[in-house]
Amino acid sequence: MDWLRFGRRPIITTALVAAAVVVAVVTTSTVRDGVAVSIALAVAIAGVATLTSKGIRATHPALARAALTVTAVDVALFATYFFSATTNFNLAIGAAMSIVLLGLSFLTGASGQISLGNGAFMGVGALIMAIWANHHATTPIAITLLIAVVGGAFVGLLLGLPATRLRGPYLAGMTLAFAVAFTGIVNTFSSWTGGDAGLQLPSAAPAPHWLVSFFSAQTSLFTTGTMWLTDITIVVTGVAFFFMANLFASRTGRAMRLIRDNDVAAELVGVSLPRARVIAFIVSSAYAALGGALWTLINNSVSPPTYSFALSVTILSLIVIGGIGTIPGALIGGLIYAYSTNVISWITTQTGLNPQGNFASQLNGIIFGGLLIVTMLFAPMGIAGAVRRLWVHRRTKTALE
Amino acid sequence: MDPFLTSRIVSDILGGLTNGVIYGLVALSLVLIWRSTGILNFAQGAMPMIATYIGMVVFAHEFSYWPCVAISLVVGFAIGGGTERLLVRHLYGKPEINPIVVMVGFLIVLEGVAAAVWSTEPRGIVNPFSPIDFQLGGKPIAMSAFSLYEVITAMVVMTLVAVLFRYTKLGLQLRASALAPEVSRLLGVRVSRMLTLGWVLSMGVGTITTILVASNFFTGLTPQVMDGIFAFGFIAAAVGGLDSPVGAIISGICIGIILQFVGDFLNSNYIILVALGILIVSLMVRPNGLFTKSSVRRV
Amino acid sequence: MIVVEGLSVSFGAVQALRDVSFEAQTGKITAVLGSNGAGKTTLLRTISGLKEPASGSVMLNERSLLHVKPENIARLGVGHVPEGRGVIGEFTVEENLRLGAMMAKVNLSAGLEEQYERFPVLGERRKQHAAKLSGGERQMLAMARALIAQPSVLLLDEPSLGLAPLVTSQLMHSIHDLCATKNLTVILVEQNASTALRISDHAVVLHLGSVVANDVASKIAADEDLRRYYLGMVE
Numbered sequence: 031m032d033w034l035r036f037g038r039r040p041i042i043t044t045a046l047v048a049a050a051v052v053v054a055v056v057t058t059s060t061v062r063d064g065v066a067v068s069i070a071l072a073v074a075i076a077g078v079a080t081l082t083s084k085g086i087r088a089t090h091p092a093l094a095r096a097a098l099t100v101t102a103v104d105v106a107l108f109a110t111y112f113f114s115a116t117t118n119f120n121l122a123i124g125a126a127m128s129i130v131l132l133g134l135s136f137l138t139g140a141s142g143q144i145s146l147g148n149g150a151f152m153g154v155g156a157l158i159m160a161i162w163a164n165h166h167a168t169t170p171i172a173i174t175l176l177i178a179v180v181g182g183a184f185v186g187l188l189l190g191l192p193a194t195r196l197r198g199p200y201l202a203g204m205t206l207a208f209a210v211a212f213t214g215i216v217n218t219f220s221s222w223t224g225g226d227a228g229l230q231l232p233s234a235a236p237a238p239h240w241l242v243s244f245f246s247a248q249t250s251l252f253t254t255g256t257m258w259l260t261d262i263t264i265v266v267t268g269v270a271f272f273f274m275a276n277l278f279a280s281r282t283g284r285a286m287r288l289i290r291d292n293d294v295a296a297e298l299v300g301v302s303l304p305r306a307r308v309i310a311f312i313v314s315s316a317y318a319a320l321g322g323a324l325w326t327l328i329n330n331s332v333s334p335p336t337y338s339f340a341l342s343v344t345i346l347s348l349i350v351i352g353g354i355g356t357i358p359g360a361l362i363g364g365l366i367y368a369y370s371t372n373v374i375s376w377i378t379t380q381t382g383l384n385p386q387g388n389f390a391s392q393l394n395g396i397i398f399g400g401l402l403i404v405t406m407l408f409a410p411m412g413i414a415g416a417v418r419r420l421w422v423h424r425r426t427k428t429a430l431e
Numbered sequence: 432m433d434p435f436l437t438s439r440i441v442s443d444i445l446g447g448l449t450n451g452v453i454y455g456l457v458a459l460s461l462v463l464i465w466r467s468t469g470i471l472n473f474a475q476g477a478m479p480m481i482a483t484y485i486g487m488v489v490f491a492h493e494f495s496y497w498p499c500v501a502i503s504l505v506v507g508f509a510i511g512g513g514t515e516r517l518l519v520r521h522l523y524g525k526p527e528i529n530p531i532v533v534m535v536g537f538l539i540v541l542e543g544v545a546a547a548v549w550s551t552e553p554r555g556i557v558n559p560f561s562p563i564d565f566q567l568g569g570k571p572i573a574m575s576a577f578s579l580y581e582v583i584t585a586m587v588v589m590t591l592v593a594v595l596f597r598y599t600k601l602g603l604q605l606r607a608s609a610l611a612p613e614v615s616r617l618l619g620v621r622v623s624r625m626l627t628l629g630w631v632l633s634m635g636v637g638t639i640t641t642i643l644v645a646s647n648f649f650t651g652l653t654p655q656v657m658d659g660i661f662a663f664g665f666i667a668a669a670v671g672g673l674d675s676p677v678g679a680i681i682s683g684i685c686i687g688i689i690l691q692f693v694g695d696f697l698n699s700n701y702i703i704l705v706a707l708g709i710l711i712v713s714l715m716v717r718p719n720g721l722f723t724k725s726s727v728r729r730v
Numbered sequence: 731m732i733v734v735e736g737l738s739v740s741f742g743a744v745q746a747l748r749d750v751s752f753e754a755q756t757g758k759i760t761a762v763l764g765s766n767g768a769g770k771t772t773l774l775r776t777i778s779g780l781k782e783p784a785s786g787s788v789m790l791n792e793r794s795l796l797h798v799k800p801e802n803i804a805r806l807g808v809g810h811v812p813e814g815r816g817v818i819g820e821f822t823v824e825e826n827l828r829l830g831a832m833m834a835k836v837n838l839s840a841g842l843e844e845q846y847e848r849f850p851v852l853g854e855r856r857k858q859h860a861a862k863l864s865g866g867e868r869q870m871l872a873m874a875r876a877l878i879a880q881p882s883v884l885l886l887d888e889p890s891l892g893l894a895p896l897v898t899s900q901l902m903h904s905i906h907d908l909c910a911t912k913n914l915t916v917i918l919v920e921q922n923a924s925t926a927l928r929i930s931d932h933a934v935v936l937h938l939g940s941v942v943a944n945d946v947a948s949k950i951a952a953d954e955d956l957r958r959y960y961l962g963m964v965e
Contacts, residue, residue, distance in 0.1 A: 138528060142526065142527070142528065143528070144528045144531055144532065146473075146531075146535065188711075189707075189711065191711065191715060192710075192711050192714035192715045199465075199470075199471035199527065199531060199673070200669055200673075200714065202471065202473075202528075202531045203471060203473075203665045203666075203669060204669070204707075204710060204711070204714070206473070206662060206665065207662040207665060207666055207703075207706070207707055207710060208707060210658060210659055210661075210662040210703075211662065211703035211704070211706070211707055214700060214702075214703045214704075215700075215703065215704060217700055218698070218700035218701060218704065339658065340539075343535060343538075343539050346532065346535060347536070347539075350532055354528075388546060388547045388548070388550050389547040391546070391547075392543040392544070392546045392547040393543075394543075395539045395540070395542065395543035395546075396539075396540055396543035396544060396547070398536075398539065399535075399536040399537065399538070399539030399540035399543060400536070400540055401536075402532060402533070402535065402536030402539070403518070403533050403536040403537060403540070406529055406532045406533045406536070407521055407533065410525075410526075410529060600828075600832060603825060603828055603829055603832070604829070604832060606820075606821075607818060607821070607829050610818050610820055610821075611816065611818050613780065613812070613816075614812065614816035614818065615829070616780070616799075616800040616801045616804070617778060617780075617800060617801075617804055617810045617812060617816065618804060618829055618830055618832065618833070618875070618876075618879070619801050619802075619804035619805045619832060619833035619879070620801060620829070620832065620833075621801050622801065
C-alpha cells in the first residue's frame with residue numbers, strides 16, 4: 031500500500047480538487063468556462079500538493095521545479111481573467127522583461143561577467159520578430175519566437191567570440207559599445223528595419239486558431255482583446271524560468287559557478303573556460319532576444335529607439351536591485367519594471383514636480399542609477415539576496431534555540 | 432594620382448586625426464584609472480561633463496573662455512578626487528562586476544542630474560577659434576583653427592602626462608603604486624594618496640577632452656555628449672591595451688583616421704560597425720591589447 | 731633598537747603569533763629562525779605595519795609603532811626587504827633605487843653612487859629592467875633600495891632563498907659588514923639557520939607562533955635539542 035506512506039495527503043488533494051470543480055461549475059455561466067476554471071484550480075492544487083510533499087525537493091528536484099513552475103503559471107493565467115486590460119498589459123511587459131533579466135542574472139551568476147548591451151539584444155529579438163512577421167505572416171507565433179531566439183543567440187555568438195578570452199571589464203565595455211551602436215546599426219539596415227520609425231506587425235496578431243476553437247466565441251476567457259497575449263507571455267516566461275532553473279542546477283551550471291568564483295581552479299579541474307563563457311553569454315543574449323520578441327508581440331510594433339543604451343542600463347539596474355545571479359531576482363526585477371512607470375509618476379505628483387519639467391523627465395534615470403549604486407554598495411545580492419539572508423538567519427536562530 | 436582623390440585622402444587623414452586625438456585622450460584617461468586602481472571607469476565621460484557644465488556654462492556670463500577652462504579643470508580635479516575618496520574606495524578588492532555596476536549607476540545619475548539642471552538642449556560654448564576650414568589653393572581642407580587647437584591641446588596634454596610619468600618623482604610613485612602597492616608602501620610611498628591622484632589626473636585629462644568636444648561649434652555641450660565618444664575611447668583603450676598609455680593614444684589616433692575613411696568612402700552608418708569589428712578582431716588576436724607585453728594573470 | 735613585547739597576531743581563527751617578546755639591539759644582527767609557518771614573515775610584517783596585531787606592542791627607540799601606517803613606519807627609518815625581494819620588474823634598476831630614495835633626505839646622485847660602489851653589478855646594469863636580473867642581483871637591488879633611504883633598522887625576510895651557497899655567503903658577509911659600519915639594527919629572518927647563526931649576534935627561535943628560544947647566537951647554535959627539533963640542522 032504505497033499511498034499509505036504519504037499519509038492522508040492524496041485523499042485531501044482529491045477532495046480539494048473535487049470541491050474546486052464543484053465551485054467552478056457553480057460560479058461560471060458556460061460549460062467551457064467551468065471546464066477551464068476547474069482545470070486551473072485542479073492544476074494549482076495538484077502543484078501545491080506535489081511541492082509540499084516531504085522530501086520531494088531532495089529526491090526529485092526537477093519534478094519540484096516543474097510543479098513550482100506549473101503552479102505559478104497556472105495561478106498567473108487564472109489571475110489575468112480578473113485583471114483589467116492595463117494591468118494585463120503591464121504584467122505582460124514585466125514578464126517579458128523578467129526573461130531578459132533572467133538571462134543577465136545567469137550570465138553574471140554563472141560566469142561573473144556582466145553585459146551592458148542586453149537592451150540591444152532585446153532589440154535584435156524585437157526586430158527579428160517584426161521582420162519575420164512582415165514577410166511570413168502565417169508562421170505560428172511559437173516558431174517566430176524561436177527564430178528570434180536563435181537570431182539573438184547568433185548575434186551573441188558573433189560578439190561573444192572574443193569573450194572567450196575576456197574578463198569582466200572588457201566584455202562590459204564591448205557590450206556597452208554594442209548598445210551605444212545599436213541605433214546606428216538599425217539605421218544602416220533601414221530597408222529591413224524601418225530605421226528609427228521601426229516596424230508595425232502586418233495586422234494585430236490574432237489569437238491562435240486552436241485556442242479560439244477550443245473556447246469558441248461564446249467565452250471571454252483567454253481570447254478577448256489582448257488577454258491572450260499576456261497569457262502567452264506568461265506561459266513562455268514559465269518555460270524560460272523552468273529551463274533556466276534546470277540549467278542553474280545542472281553540471282554545466284555548477285561548472286560555470288566555479289568559473290565565477292575561481293576561473294584558474296575551474297580550468298585546473300577540467301572546465302573549458304572559453305566554452306563556458308561563450309555559452310553563458312549566448313544564453314543571456316538569446317533570453318534578451320526572446321524578451322524583445324515578446325515586446326514586439328505585445329506592442330504589435332517595434333520602435334528601435336526603445337532599445338537604447340538607457341534600456342540596457344535599466345535592465346542592469348533591475349536585476350541588480352532584484353538580486354543578480356539569482357532566479358527570484360529576475361522575477362522581482364520584472365515586477366518592479368511593470369510598475370516602475372506608475373511609481374515614478376506617483377512620486378512626481380506627490381512631490382509636486384512639474385511633470386513636463388526637466389527634473390521629472392530625468393527622475394527615472396536618477397532613481398534607477400542611485401538604487402544601482404546603493405544596492406551594489408550595501409546589498410550586492412539585491413532584494414533576493416537580502417531576503418534569503420534574513421531567512422537563513424531566522425532559521426539558524428530557531429535551530430539554535 | 433588623381434588630384435581630387437589626393438585631396439580627399441589628405442582631408443580624411445586630417446579630419447581623422449582631429450577625431451583620433453579625442454579618442455586617444457579618452458582612452459588615455461581610462462588607462463590612467465585602470466592602471467592605478469584596476470577599475471574601468473564607465474563614468475569617465477559623465478564626470479568631466481559635469482565639470483564642463485559648471486565651468487563653461489555656469490560661469491560663462493562672468494568670465495571669458497580661458498578662465499572658464501581653468502574653473503572646469505579645478506572642478507574636474509575635485510570631482511575625480513572626491514569620487515575616489517567617497518565612492519570608489521569602497522570597491523577595492525570586491526568582485527570585478529561591482530565597480531562596473533556602481534560606475535554605470537554613477538554615469539546615469541550624473542547624466543540625469545545634468546539633464547535635470549541644464550536640460551538636454553545643446554549649449555554652444557563661445558571660443559576664440561574659428562570652425563571654418565582653411566583654404567588651400569582655393570579649396571577647403573579638413574582643418575580649421577578650431578581643429579588645430581584640438582590637435583595641439585591634445586598633443587600637449589599627452590606630452591605632459593608622459594613627462595609626468597616618465598621623468599618625475601611623482602610619476603615614479605604613481606607607477607610604483609600601480610605595479611606593487613605593498614612594496615611601495617614599504618618604501619614610504621603614500622599609496623592611498625597616489626590612487627586618489629590617479630583619479631584626479633584622469634579627470635584632468637577627461638575635462639580637457641570634454642571641453643574640446645563641447646567647444647566644437649557643431650556639437651555643443653549636452654549631458655550625453657561623451658556617450659558615443661566614450662565608446663570609441665574604450666575601443667581605442669581596449670585595442671591598445673588597458674595597461675598601455677602609449678598604446679591608447681596611438682590606437683585612438685589610428686581608429687580616428689580609419690573611421691574617417693570608412694565614413695567617407697563607404698557610408699557613415701558603417702563607422703560604428705567597423706569600430707566594433709576592429710574591437711572584436713583585435714581582442715581575438717591580442718586579448719590583452721596590441722601594445723601590452725603579454726603577461727600571465729595571477730590567481 | 732626594536733622592542734617587541736607580548737605580540738599576538740591572528741588571521742581570522744588562526745593565531746600566527748602568540749605572545750612574542752624580544753629585543754633587537756642597535757648595531758647587532760638578530761636572527762629570527764624557525765621552520766615554515768612558524769610566523770617569521772608575519773612578525774616582520776607586523777613590525778613594519780602591514781599587519782595589525784591583536785595585542786602587544788612594537789617599539790622603535792621608545793616610540794610605539796602600533797597603528798602607524800606602513801609608509802610612515804618606513805619614513806621613521808625602518809627598511810623592510812620583503813619575502814621574494816619585492817623588486818619591481820617593470821622598472822629599471824635605477825628606477826627601483828630612485829623609488830627607494832624617494833623619502834630619504836639624502837642627495838639622490840650621492841646615494842646612487844654609494845650603492846653602485848657597494849654593489850658594482852647594479853651600476854653596470856642600471857638601465858636594465860629589474861626583471862632581467864638574476865636572483866642574487868635582485869637581492870642586492872632590494873637591499874640597495876632599502877639602504878639608499880639611510881634606514882636605522884633593516885628587516886630582511888629570507889634573503890638567501892633561492893640563492894647559490896656561494897652567493898649566500900657573500901650576501902651574509904655584506905649584511906654583517908653593513909650592520910657594523912652603519913650601526914644598523916638588523917632583524918634577519920632565515921630558514922637557513924646555520925648560515926644566519928654564523929653572522930648573528932642574537933637569535934630568536936619561533937615555533938608555531940611562539941618563542942621557544944631567545945638567546946645569544948652562539949648558545950643557540952650550540953644547543954643540540956634546538957638544532958635538531960626546531961632548526962632542522964641534523965649532522
